[in-house]
Amino acid sequence: MNRAVLQQLGIDLPLLPTTSVGSLPKPPDLVAARARFARGGMSQRELDEITEEAVLFWLQRQEELGLDVLVDGEMYRGDMVAYFADQLDGMELGGLVRAYGNRYYHKPVIRGPVRWEQPMTVGWWRFAQGHTKKPVKAIITGPYTMMDWSFNEHYPDRRGACLALAHEMRKEVEALASAGAKIVQIDEPALSVRPDELPMAIEATRIVTEGIAVYSITHACYGAFEQIYPGMLGLSTHNLDLAISQSAIDWIGIMRRAPFTKDLSVGVLDVHTYAVESVQAVRGCIERAMELVPRRALWVTPDCGLKTRTVEEAIEKLGNMVVATQLVRESAAGRQS
Numbered sequence: 001m002n003r004a005v006l007q008q009l010g011i012d013l014p015l016l017p018t019t020s021v022g023s024l025p026k027p028p029d030l031v032a033a034r035a036r037f038a039r040g041g042m043s044q045r046e047l048d049e050i051t052e053e054a055v056l057f058w059l060q061r062q063e064e065l066g067l068d069v070l071v072d073g074e075m076y077r078g079d080m081v082a083y084f085a086d087q088l089d090g091m092e093l094g095g096l097v098r099a100y101g102n103r104y105y106h107k108p109v110i111r112g113p114v115r116w117e118q119p120m121t122v123g124w125w126r127f128a129q130g131h132t133k134k135p136v137k138a139i140i141t142g143p144y145t146m147m148d149w150s151f152n153e154h155y156p157d158r159r160g161a162c163l164a165l166a167h168e169m170r171k172e173v174e175a176l177a178s179a180g181a182k183i184v185q186i187d188e189p190a191l192s193v194r195p196d197e198l199p200m201a202i203e204a205t206r207i208v209t210e211g212i213a214v215y216s217i218t219h220a221c222y223g224a225f226e227q228i229y230p231g232m233l234g235l236s237t238h239n240l241d242l243a244i245s246q247s248a249i250d251w252i253g254i255m256r257r258a259p260f261t262k263d264l265s266v267g268v269l270d271v272h273t274y275a276v277e278s279v280q281a282v283r284g285c286i287e288r289a290m291e292l293v294p295r296r297a298l299w300v301t302p303d304c305g306l307k308t309r310t311v312e313e314a315i316e317k318l319g320n321m322v323v324a325t326q327l328v329r330e331s332a333a334g335r336q337s
C-alpha cells in the first residue's frame with residue numbers, strides 16, 4: 001500500500017507499526033506547574049523546562065514499551081484547537097463554553113484574516129526527535145475541525161473559514177517537513193459531523209498536504225463513518241486512523257461497498273475507560289482488523305489520545321497493545337513460513 005511512501009522517506013517500520021494517537025497524560029508535576037504558570041507564579045522558561053522533562057519521560061517510556069513511531073505526548077498543549085488558534089494571527093480565545101459533561105473550554109473566535117506567523121509545533125517536534133532514533137510523528141489539528149470548533153466572525157461562510165485555515169496550517173506542515181519530520185498526523189475529529197461537508201474537508205486536507213514529502217495520517221476518532229464511506233477515501237492522506245475496533249459499526253459490511261484503499265490505523269484501546277484491555281482482547285481487535293485490509297496496510301493505535309488516563313493506566317494499556325501486536329506479528333510470520 002503506502003509502504004513505498006515510507007521507504008522513499010527512509011522509514012523502515014515492522015509489520016503492524018504501533019504508535020500513540022497523540023496526547024499522553026501529563027505527569028502530576030507538569031499539571032501542577034501549568035496551574036502555577038496560569039496564576040502567574042512561574043516563568044515561561046521554568047514551565048518549558050518542566051515540560052521538556054515530561055516529553056523526555058514519555059519518550060523513554062515509549063522506547064521501553066517498544067512502540068515503533070513515537071509522539072511528544074503534547075505535553076505543551078491544553079486544548080487541541082485553542083493551542084493553534086492562540087498562535088494564529090486573526091484568531092483569539094473567546095469566553096468559556098461548555099463542551100461535554102462538566103468540561104469547559106475557551107472556544108476560539110476567528111476575528112480577522114487567519115495568518116500563520118511562525119512555527120507552532122516545530123520546536124517541540126525537533127526537541128523530541130533529537131532525543132530518540134525512532135521516528136517521531138508530528139501532529140497538528142486539521143483545518144476542518146479548527147473551523148468547526150471555532151466561532152467565525154470574519155469569513156462569509158464555513159467553507160471560506162475552513163479553506164483559509166487550510167492554507168495557513170499547510171505552512172506548519174511545510175515547516176515540519178523542512179525540520180525533518182517524515183510522518184505528519186492531521187487530527188480531524190469533526191470529520192464526519194456534517195456528511196454533506198465531506199468534500200470541503202477533503203479539499204482542505206489536500207491543501208494542507210499536497211506535494212509535501214511526508215507520510216500523512218488523518219485521525220478521526222469517532223463519528224458516523226458509515227455515512228461518509230467510501231467518500232472519505234478521497235482524503236489525500238496516506239493513512240486513516242479510525243476507532244473502528246470499539247465502534248458498533250459493521251465495518252466488514254461497509255467495506256463491502258468499496259475496498260479500503262489506504263493504510264488503516266485501527267484503534268484498539270478505549271481511552272475513555274480506566275480498565276486496561278487484556279493482551280487477548282487487543283489481539284482479537286487486531287486480528288479482526290486484518291480481515292479488513294491487507295496486513296501490510298495496517299497500523300495499531302489506541303482509539304484516541306490517552307491524555308484523560310493516568311500515567312500508569314496509559315503505560316499499562318500501551319504495553320498490552322505492543323505485546324498483543326508482537327504476538328500477532330509472530331503468528332503472521334509463522335503462517336507465512
Ligand SMILES: [Zn+2]
Pocket residue numbers: 021189219220221222303304305
Ligand atoms: Zn481522537
